[in-house]
Amino acid sequence: xxxxTMRLNGEEVTLAIEPDALLxxxxxxxxxxxxxxEACGEGECGAxxxxxxxxxxxxxxxxALKAQGxxxxxxxxxxxxxxxxxxxxxxxxxxxVQCGYCTPGMLMSAKxxxxxxxxxxxxxxxxxxxxxxxxxxxxxxxxxxIKAASSD
Amino acid sequence: xxxxxxxxxxxxxxxxxxxxxxxxxxxxHDMKLPQMLYGKILRSAHAHAxxxxxxxxxxxxxxxxxxxxxxxxxxxMRIGWARDHPVLKADKVRSVRDEVAAVxxxxxxxxxxxxxxIKVEYEELPGVFDPEEAMKPGAPxxxxxxxxxxxxxxxxxxxxxxxxxxxxxxxVVIEDRFRLPFVTHCCMGTSFCLASFSPSGDLTVWSSTQMxxxxxxxxxxxxxxxxxxxxxxxxxxxxxxGSKLDMYPFEPICVVLAQKTGRPVRITFSREEEFxxxxxxQPVICDIRSGAKKDGTLTSREVRMILDNGAYxxxxxxxxxxxxxxxxxxxxxxxxxxxxxxxxxxxxYSGAMRGYGNxxxxxxxxxxxxxxxxxxxxxxxxxxxxxxxxxxxxxxQGVKITTCGLTECIERxxxxxxxxxxxxxxxxxGVGMASLIHVGxxxxxxxxxxxxxTLKVDDFGKVTLISGSTDMGQxxxxxxxxxxxxxxxxxxxxxxxxxxxxDITPWDVGAHASRTTFVAGNAARLAAADAKxxxxxxxxxxxxxxxxxxxxxxxxxxRKGESEEWIPFAKMVRGKHxxxxxxxxxxxxxxxxxxxxxxxxFRGNISAAYGFAAxxxxxxxxxxxxxxxxxxxxxAHDVGRAINPMxxxxxxxxxxxxxxxxxxxxxLVVQEGRVLNPNFADYALPTVLDxxxxxxxxxxxxxxxxxxxxxxxxxxxxxxxxxxxxxAVYDAVGVRIRDxxxxxxxxxxxxxxxxxxxxxxx
Numbered sequence: 001x002x003x004x005t006m007r008l009n010g011e012e013v014t015l016a017i018e019p020d021a022l023l024x025x026x027x028x029x030x031x032x033x034x035x036x037x038e039a040c041g042e043g044e045c046g047a048x049x050x051x052x053x054x055x056x057x058x059x060x061x062x063x064a065l066k067a068q069g070x071x072x073x074x075x076x077x078x079x080x081x082x083x084x085x086x087x088x089x090x091x092x093x094x095x096x097v098q099c100g101y102c103t104p105g106m107l108m109s110a111k112x113x114x115x116x117x118x119x120x121x122x123x124x125x126x127x128x129x130x131x132x133x134x135x136x137x138x139x140x141x142x143x144x145x146i147k148a149a150s151s152d
Numbered sequence: 153x154x155x156x157x158x159x160x161x162x163x164x165x166x167x168x169x170x171x172x173x174x175x176x177x178x179x180x181h182d183m184k185l186p187q188m189l190y191g192k193i194l195r196s197a198h199a200h201a202x203x204x205x206x207x208x209x210x211x212x213x214x215x216x217x218x219x220x221x222x223x224x225x226x227x228x229m230r231i232g233w234a235r236d237h238p239v240l241k242a243d244k245v246r247s248v249r250d251e252v253a254a255v256x257x258x259x260x261x262x263x264x265x266x267x268x269x270i271k272v273e274y275e276e277l278p279g280v281f282d283p284e285e286a287m288k289p290g291a292p293x294x295x296x297x298x299x300x301x302x303x304x305x306x307x308x309x310x311x312x313x314x315x316x317x318x319x320x321x322x323x324v325v326i327e328d329r330f331r332l333p334f335v336t337h338c339c340m341g342t343s344f345c346l347a348s349f350s351p352s353g354d355l356t357v358w359s360s361t362q363m364x365x366x367x368x369x370x371x372x373x374x375x376x377x378x379x380x381x382x383x384x385x386x387x388x389x390x391x392x393x394g395s396k397l398d399m400y401p402f403e404p405i406c407v408v409l410a411q412k413t414g415r416p417v418r419i420t421f422s423r424e425e426e427f428x429x430x431x432x433x434q435p436v437i438c439d440i441r442s443g444a445k446k447d448g449t450l451t452s453r454e455v456r457m458i459l460d461n462g463a464y465x466x467x468x469x470x471x472x473x474x475x476x477x478x479x480x481x482x483x484x485x486x487x488x489x490x491x492x493x494x495x496x497x498x499x500x501y502s503g504a505m506r507g508y509g510n511x512x513x514x515x516x517x518x519x520x521x522x523x524x525x526x527x528x529x530x531x532x533x534x535x536x537x538x539x540x541x542x543x544x545x546x547x548x549q550g551v552k553i554t555t556c557g558l559t560e561c562i563e564r565x566x567x568x569x570x571x572x573x574x575x576x577x578x579x580x581x582g583v584g585m586a587s588l589i590h591v592g593x594x595x596x597x598x599x600x601x602x603x604x605x606t607l608k609v610d611d612f613g614k615v616t617l618i619s620g621s622t623d624m625g626q627x628x629x630x631x632x633x634x635x636x637x638x639x640x641x642x643x644x645x646x647x648x649x650x651x652x653x654x655d656i657t658p659w660d661v662g663a664h665a666s667r668t669t670f671v672a673g674n675a676a677r678l679a680a681a682d683a684k685x686x687x688x689x690x691x692x693x694x695x696x697x698x699x700x701x702x703x704x705x706x707x708x709x710x711r712k713g714e715s716e717e718w719i720p721f722a723k724m725v726r727g728k729h730x731x732x733x734x735x736x737x738x739x740x741x742x743x744x745x746x747x748x749x750x751x752x753x754f755r756g757n758i759s760a761a762y763g764f765a766a767x768x769x770x771x772x773x774x775x776x777x778x779x780x781x782x783x784x785x786x787x788a789h790d791v792g793r794a795i796n797p798m799x800x801x802x803x804x805x806x807x808x809x810x811x812x813x814x815x816x817x818x819x820l821v822v823q824e825g826r827v828l829n830p831n832f833a834d835y836a837l838p839t840v841l842d843x844x845x846x847x848x849x850x851x852x853x854x855x856x857x858x859x860x861x862x863x864x865x866x867x868x869x870x871x872x873x874x875x876x877x878x879x880a881v882y883d884a885v886g887v888r889i890r891d892x893x894x895x896x897x898x899x900x901x902x903x904x905x906x907x908x909x910x911x912x913x914x
Contacts, residue, residue, distance in 0.1 A: 076174070
């Protein structure tokens with residue numbers, strides 16, 4: 001076993017993990033953060049996206065030890081102090097959620113985008129979520145929701 | 153119109169969205185019970201083989217393994233509507249997805265390791281992978297009961313009028329063959345099942361099903377567990393699209409593993425397993441002949457189809473019944489003949505998928521309408537308008553069309569893409585369109601097509617609708633809450649919806665056939681009306697007033713015509729409750745659509761309303777690469793009334809993305825029965841970058857049978873997209889692609905053939 005220490009959703013967390021454990025499994029299985037979804041296990045669908053030091057990563061491909069000493073944000077860390085993140089509010093208001101399975105990954109990709117580029121163009125929004133698959137929404141309302149959140 | 157309503161017609165955000173955007177929703181994949189084990193399934197190594205021996209001894213001996221089962225451990229019952237599918241295979245495997253053995257272990261890794269320790273000896277048999285080959289004399293028989301590899305129960309012939317005479321009377325007759333591929337649902341959340349027995353032997357199954365009550369029946373029949381001891385809880389699922397309409401082998405397997413181990417067992421599919429072992433849309437080979445008079449009047453339509461059933465009969469083989477609606481009734485056609493044969497192969501078996509056969513039927517019919525128009529020298533839009541279904545029509549199949557906005561849909565979709573200006577212009581851009589008809593008021597496939605609701609109003613004015621309906625992400629709960637709030641006259645935030653549990657909710661046939669808003673919506677409205685009557689009667693007694701003089705709005709009771717002295721309705725509820733002869737407000741609603749089952753000649757009005765739509769698209773074709781880029785899709789849908797326009801748009805957008813994938817990108821590549829692309833790297837699901845501009849045009853025809861005028865609309869959005877694209881490609885560059893998907897390779901090849909002066913294209 002190895003010891004992993006990371007800053008997770010604003011709080012320092014230390015736990016023992018298998019050396020080859022993947023970040024998605026540590027989050028979901030060991031820490032109970034099941035908001036992060038795993039839908040392909042191959043980094044092709046984006047459902048497991050979390051933000052690692054400001055960058056969106058597919059946590060099903062990231063060895064958990066890569067998060068050593070770094071900052072990880074998951075969907076559970078998006079709201080602060082009981083207040084929803086503007087992206088979360090916008091997803092609700094614009095009907096960007098249907099089955100919701102891709103939603104956490106979409107939100108994290110969008111958060112990483114807005115953190116580095118608060119006023120993206122529509123094309124930049126589309127590129128930022130182009131690795132996140134959705135079968136329900138046709139993406140239209142997701143793009144609208146991100147656009148609205150970025151112009152607030 | 154909707155202005156007079158408080159909640160109907162409003163863009164109400166989904167009730168479950170706050171939970172979903174915060175990651176708090178617990179999906180079946182996230183569930184864990186104390187002592188829970190993980191189940192895994194060993195599938196066949198061959199597409200067709202005899203099983204000679206299965207050795208499970210090493211797997212059983214692996215530490216952490218709690219059970220290993222084979223066919224010997226479960227009742228010899230066959231599943232699927234045709235009862236041709238053993239749960240675990242004993243003597244023979246018929247496809248590579250066939251379940252041979254299963255294990256339950258303390259964790260997934262141990263379960264996987266155990267599968268590798270199971271040794272199966274096979275004797276390979278020659279396989280057959282093409283439905284036409286399968287029906288030839290001498291082809292290897294896949295089921296002893298079907299020596300010619302034909303699913304005889306689905307061999308159907310339908311007719312109205314006299315097609316031959318229709319063709320004789322035609323000025324133009326064309327005939328073509330189309331082929332439609334394997335595609336699959338790609339729900340973001342894979343299939344799962346969690347089974348747990350109580351110490352007293354009661355079984356609870358948390359399932360990804362869309363049809364909890366039929367599932368309860370099927371599971372009970374398969375395992376011999378009384379349905380009265382079997383509770384199905386529909387856990388939150390990551391999309392359905394029809395894939396969860398049937399009960400599949402993994403589900404009784406999961407229950408048997410729980411039975412053998414005395415512990416809860418969960419089976420969750422990996423993505424690869426979902427691609428290989430969940431159902432597909434059925435591939436179709438279709439010959440179609442269409443005739444028309446010089447002025448464009450349609451005369452005759454003859455359709456012959458061969459369906460690849462795969463190795464077993466799930467719902468996919470029954471889709472001809474739905475295809476028949478389009479073939480018999482899309483546009484006014486006086487003479488129609490439809491003949492279908494469903495052939496067993498050693499391929500994956502197909503199931504229900506959004507549209508249930510209609511995307512295939514509409515592809516063929518709508519491409520052919522376009523081809524007829526070109527043959528006649530007519531504008532394809534004008535040909536459609538000339539033959540469009542109209543309100544009051546009764547089609548040759550006995551389909552009674554009540555509300556019908558098809559003409560308006562065609563005109564408005566065309567206008568949105570500037571049809572007249574853009575059609576038949578030089579260059580490599582083009583416009584195309586396609587229409588559809590689909591059931592929109594339930595579909596009487598089973599003896600009951602109904603839905604039950606109960607509704608309780610508590611002392612604080614909280615209204616709980618308990619509905620048989622199923623929400624799989626489409627937003628049914630929210631629409632039900634809007635209907636109840638509107639009918640009862642209470643604020644939306646007072647209403648909650650429970651619809652997940654066969655122990656609690658009244659019966660419903662399930663979420664299929666775009667029926668939930670219509671059927672469950674009517675049931676919810678009836679329950680709300682019943683509650684309102686009870687509350688107003690209590691209030692009338694309390695206030696010494698006539699019931700008819702009272703009404704409820706915004707949660708307050710008032711005398712009609714007077715705005716003063718409004719009384720909170722909860723006060724009247726309490727007034728009725730807390731007295732010696734008191735009672736509570738408990739209401740009910742059961743809605744059974746006024747429809748009929750089809751007779752032996754497939755005639756009858758199976759739906760209480762029909763949905764119509766037209767989509768028009770503009771494409772640009774790169775003649776160097778063959779790549780088709782869709783620039784815009786205008787989707788005009790007759791939805792009766794949009795109870796929630798935002799949700800309606802969401803269904804249209806999502807349907808279009810599925811139709812776009814069907815038209816241009818998606819194909820499950822199956823070779824010798826094996827799926828060669830069981831992952832998102834190789835199966836091209838549309839991404840956000842593939843989506844064109846979409847204009848949703850909601851046409852409201854206010855259906856008298858629908859709740860507040862609504863008709864079903866969810867499946868239709870994916871149905872006309874692919875033929876509209878194919879027709880636009882023809883308008884752009886003059887090539888007709890008859891086999892989906894329309895890949896750059898096919899377009900290039902067709903362009904080259906056209907240049908070389910090959911067969912005259914339509």
